[in-house]
Amino acid sequence: MTDLIIKQYESADPLYCQACSLRERLLREPLGMRLREVDVQYDGHPNMMHFAALVGGQLIATVSFWIKMPGAELRQMCVDSTAQGLNVGASIIAHAEEELKRYGVSMIRAHARVSVVGFYQKSGFFDVSQHEEHLGIPHVWVEKYL
Numbered sequence: 001m002t003d004l005i006i007k008q009y010e011s012a013d014p015l016y017c018q019a020c021s022l023r024e025r026l027l028r029e030p031l032g033m034r035l036r037e038v039d040v041q042y043d044g045h046p047n048m049m050h051f052a053a054l055v056g057g058q059l060i061a062t063v064s065f066w067i068k069m070p071g072a073e074l075r076q077m078c079v080d081s082t083a084q085g086l087n088v089g090a091s092i093i094a095h096a097e098e099e100l101k102r103y104g105v106s107m108i109r110a111h112a113r114v115s116v117v118g119f120y121q122k123s124g125f126f127d128v129s130q131h132e133e134h135l136g137i138p139h140v141w142v143e144k145y146l
């Protein structure tokens, strides 16, 4: 995707509202849920870093990281369904990893949905746990050293 821009944003940025809409649509509605207080309660915390992928000013992907040095936990990864399969997810993770490395982060972990674990594996993550239920669907912890 040639006109793709990836940038960091804060929870006070208007992009955050677009990100929450995408998160609700992609990560919660398919499970019959809404975005809950527990999903957003740390979004404004200084240890949280958010990244967006934009095309023509419109947010098409978002991912957040909870920094807990020397590591970071990847959260709320989603790409708009119209842009999936176009390397947007891999690009936003690669961009975020460079920023996180500059920040001193040396390891990323994620509680990945088993249905998309292949995506994380393609980005260099490896499985480090048994499958477990979360939000009613199987998840697995994955990790990657930067």
Ligand SMILES: CC(C)(COP(=O)(O)OP(=O)(O)OC[C@H]1O[C@@H](n2cnc3c(N)ncnc32)[C@H](O)[C@@H]1OP(=O)(O)O)[C@@H](O)C(=O)NCCC(=O)NCCS
Pocket (backbone or CB within 6 Å): 026, 027, 077, 078, 079, 080, 083, 084, 085, 086, 087, 088, 089, 090, 091, 111, 112, 113, 115, 116, 117, 118, 119, 120, 122
């Ligand atoms: C999972 C998701 C983030 C992937 O983003 P994407 O932009 O479609 O993925 P990319 O196009 O960057 O794919 C990168 C690589 O991962 C692979 N991949 C992508 N989704 C995959 C999946 N579900 N299973 C296995 N491999 C996958 C691609 O084939 C590609 O491989 P390649 O490098 O050999 O071509 C996106 O499909 C999504 O938002 N899904 C719905 C929300 C969700 O489940 N989020 C994750 C919660 S843990």
